[in-house]
Amino acid sequence: MGVVMIKCPETGRAIPTGMKADRERFSCSPVFFARTFCLICEASHEWFAREAWVHEPAEKRLRPRVTLALQPA
Structure with missing residues (x-):
């Protein structure tokens, strides 16, 4: 799922529309x-x-995950 975006016609910046959708379905x-x-x-x-x-x-x-192994001395 992602956020539906549009371009602001005044600034040219991407803005969220408040809608969520799957890219393929949208x-x-x-x-x-x-x-x-x-x-x-x-x-x-x-x-x-x-x-x-x-x-x-x-x-x-x-x-x-890093597993630390104890080595015998």
């Missing part, structure tokens, strides 16, 4: 129209689904 969803309030320019932006994308953060990499 790309297959029907075209829809929505509005999102932008905290950067403090305005409401209207957008179509084809203008948005899903940002999925990289999975947290698990560090391998």
Whole structure:
């Protein structure tokens, strides 16, 4: 799951829409129209689904556990 993002038309920066979606399912969803309030320019932006994308953060990499072995003296 990721966050649906759009580009702020005033600043050009990526902003979250408040929606969560799976990238594959979102790309297959029907075209829809929505509005999102932008905290950067403090305005409401209207957008179509084809203008948005899903940002999925990289999975947290698990560090391998290090096992300390006691060596006889």
